[in-house]
Amino acid sequence: MALGEFELIDRFFRRPSRRSDVLLGVGDDAALLEPPAGCALVAATDTLVEGRHFLAGAPGRSVGHHALAVNLSDLAAMGADPAWALLSLSLPEVREDWLEDFALGFYALADSHGVELVGGDTVRGPLVVTVEVLGFVEPALALRRSGARPGDVLFVSGWPGESAAGLAMLRGGVPMESRDPLVLRYMYAQPRIELGRALRGRASAAMDVSDGLLGDLGKLCAASGVGARIDLDALPISDRLLAAHGREASERMVLLGGDDYELLFTLPAAGADRRQAELTRDFPVTRIGEIEAGHEVLCERDGRVIEVTGGGYDHFA
Amino acid sequence: MALGEFELIDRFFRRPSRRSDVLLGVGDDAALLEPPAGCALVAATDTLVEGRHFLAGAPGRSVGHHALAVNLSDLAAMGADPAWALLSLSLPEVREDWLEDFALGFYALADSHGVELVGGDTVRGPLVVTVEVLGFVEPALALRRSGARPGDVLFVSGWPGESAAGLAMLRGGVPMESRDPLVLRYMYAQPRIELGRALRGRASAAMDVSDGLLGDLGKLCAASGVGARIDLDALPISDRLLAAHGREASERMVLLGGDDYELLFTLPAAGADRRQAELTRDFPVTRIGEIEAGHEVLCERDGRVIEVTGGGYDHFA
Numbered sequence: 001m002a003l004g005e006f007e008l009i010d011r012f013f014r015r016p017s018r019r020s021d022v023l024l025g026v027g028d029d030a031a032l033l034e035p036p037a038g039c040a041l042v043a044a045t046d047t048l049v050e051g052r053h054f055l056a057g058a059p060g061r062s063v064g065h066h067a068l069a070v071n072l073s074d075l076a077a078m079g080a081d082p083a084w085a086l087l088s089l090s091l092p093e094v095r096e097d098w099l100e101d102f103a104l105g106f107y108a109l110a111d112s113h114g115v116e117l118v119g120g121d122t123v124r125g126p127l128v129v130t131v132e133v134l135g136f137v138e139p140a141l142a143l144r145r146s147g148a149r150p151g152d153v154l155f156v157s158g159w160p161g162e163s164a165a166g167l168a169m170l171r172g173g174v175p176m177e178s179r180d181p182l183v184l185r186y187m188y189a190q191p192r193i194e195l196g197r198a199l200r201g202r203a204s205a206a207m208d209v210s211d212g213l214l215g216d217l218g219k220l221c222a223a224s225g226v227g228a229r230i231d232l233d234a235l236p237i238s239d240r241l242l243a244a245h246g247r248e249a250s251e252r253m254v255l256l257g258g259d260d261y262e263l264l265f266t267l268p269a270a271g272a273d274r275r276q277a278e279l280t281r282d283f284p285v286t287r288i289g290e291i292e293a294g295h296e297v298l299c300e301r302d303g304r305v306i307e308v309t310g311g312g313y314d315h316f317a
Numbered sequence: 318m319a320l321g322e323f324e325l326i327d328r329f330f331r332r333p334s335r336r337s338d339v340l341l342g343v344g345d346d347a348a349l350l351e352p353p354a355g356c357a358l359v360a361a362t363d364t365l366v367e368g369r370h371f372l373a374g375a376p377g378r379s380v381g382h383h384a385l386a387v388n389l390s391d392l393a394a395m396g397a398d399p400a401w402a403l404l405s406l407s408l409p410e411v412r413e414d415w416l417e418d419f420a421l422g423f424y425a426l427a428d429s430h431g432v433e434l435v436g437g438d439t440v441r442g443p444l445v446v447t448v449e450v451l452g453f454v455e456p457a458l459a460l461r462r463s464g465a466r467p468g469d470v471l472f473v474s475g476w477p478g479e480s481a482a483g484l485a486m487l488r489g490g491v492p493m494e495s496r497d498p499l500v501l502r503y504m505y506a507q508p509r510i511e512l513g514r515a516l517r518g519r520a521s522a523a524m525d526v527s528d529g530l531l532g533d534l535g536k537l538c539a540a541s542g543v544g545a546r547i548d549l550d551a552l553p554i555s556d557r558l559l560a561a562h563g564r565e566a567s568e569r570m571v572l573l574g575g576d577d578y579e580l581l582f583t584l585p586a587a588g589a590d591r592r593q594a595e596l597t598r599d600f601p602v603t604r605i606g607e608i609e610a611g612h613e614v615l616c617e618r619d620g621r622v623i624e625v626t627g628g629g630y631d632h633f634a
Contacts, residue, residue, distance in 0.1 A: 028462050029394035029524050030361035035352045040340055044347035047405040049442030077346035088364040088447045125366030126443040130405045145345050207346050
């Protein structure tokens with residue numbers, strides 16, 4: 001049974017509004033929204049292409065989750081409260097079970113952060129998913145990439161590298177239905193919205209790690225006009241990552257793997273210990289190095305510089 | 318020469334900010350924007366797929382224009398002032414001349430409406446372009462699809478059908494470089510932002526005609542819970558459309574053709590003549606029928622109902 005575009009939107013993506021700041025949601029030419037006074041609007045968009053950003057044949061639930069998560073991660077990196085999303089779906093065909101699954105994954109994550117889908121577009125074409133998210137933050141408290149200063153202490157949240165390990169398992173033939181924690185971590189990585197909130201007005205700089213820690217740190221340093229030094233022995237490596245890949249490969253996954261949606265951030269040295277202790281009560285955060293003058297990003301072990309080859313994910317390199 | 322993603326953004330899409338309400342534009346995890354007090358935020362998104370929404374091999378300039386125009390048309394239909402845009406580009410390869418051309422088309426239209434590109438994403442994949450636009454309108458003045466009432470007078474702007482005629486010429490072998498006015502109209506149709514502004518607080522309902530007048534009128538009527546009657550002899554048919562296709566085919570193009578970005582709107586009967594006279598001083602608008610009780614959309618000529626088969630453009634029908 002072929003569903004038309006409008007039936008499709010109605011059936012899978014139209015739900016009663018839950019936010020009082022949505023004056024008009026899905027169904028008109030555009031959405032009418034009511035931003036809170038005194039806040040900056042925060043806007044981000046990311047596109048996922050089948051076979052490039054998610055595996056061909058990936059379950060709809062994971063793709064729906066992933067498409068929203070990568071965007072929410074951008075808001076987390078700004079310290080923003082997410083509010084609204086728009087969804088553009090290009091689909092080769094209407095497979096109702098896949099779409100229902102996609103909507104489940106999308107809404108499970110949206111609901112957990114109070115995000116409402118307020119508009120979008122569905123077209124026939126190759127499987128490409130674009131989500132735009134909108135949120136808010138007081139302008140003076142927003143986290144930016146450009147505020148890191150020499151002497152600032154460098155942190156990363158959670159356990160980067162696990163997504164890359166999960167992806168490697170899937171590429172190696174592990175079925176997509178696997179409940180292995182590393183596979184689930186790749187399929188359903190969680191954006192660090194709450195940590196972003198806790199960092200606003202506190203971190204001197206922040207960005208999300210979506211293309212690999214080392215490459216993304218390079219971008220943060222370039223935006224701030226600084227360099228950085230990473231202590232390889234301080235990197236957070238989860239027990240399960242270590243068990244699966246050993247120290248050396250795990251380290252590379254932590255430094256170069258993508259799709260983790262962890263936050264990389266800097267704290268001014270003064271008060272960094274106290275702040276770290278406060279953060280650690282609620283979030284897994286690890287001190288991995290420090291910001292330096294210059295423009296180089298160096299990795300070291302026992303005081304010796306170690307070269308780590310390979311960079312972040314650059315879609316056209 | 319292959320350009321990386323970040324060089325690509327820098328080279329073609331990063332420009333000095335021109336709007337004081339852009340606190341942070343392209344280059345961080347998300348944009349920081351400052352909406353005006355007392356206004357609703359208006360948000361829309363549309364996706365264009367090569368070979369479906371634009372012809373394979375279409376010049377970048379036309380695709381860049383088209384991708385923004387279809388979105389600005391949605392804002393026009395709400396009576397909104399456009400402000401900001403985000404752009405997601407999925408590209409099979411980096412062809413610098415095409416991208417430069419795309420940016421030219423995009424920015425020419427953006428600049429003419431004071432719109433600033435504040436973020437986006439570039440990925441490798443099939444040629445798919447998604448734009449999201451954000452604008453403002455006082456909530457009480459916003460144009461919606463749902464306000465039409467029986468007795469309201471029905472209008473359309475400009476000369477719908479010309480884009481369809483231009484597309485038919487291209488499909489028939491006319492080269493894309495043609496300067497034929499109908500071809501140019503298809504490649505560079507202009508959104509009716511100024512007319513949308515003039516209608517706010519005045520039109521009882523409005524929407525843009527992007528999928529065909531008849532199908533779109535059906536959506537407006539469904540949203541308003543009314544029917545409508547179109548007087549076929551009142552349809553605006555441009556001289557060049559008539560000269561190229563004759564009366565009958567032209568009428569079908571006006572009723573069923575897409576991509577015109579004209580506005581379909583209703584005015585309350587009381588004062589409609591005066592309002593029409595005012596509008597006509599600045600905009601081409603034509604009275605084409607009226608809103609009725611019920612739910613049917615009928616076309617008539619000399620008091621007899623004429624069946625027009627074929628509907629609007631439904632991407633999955």
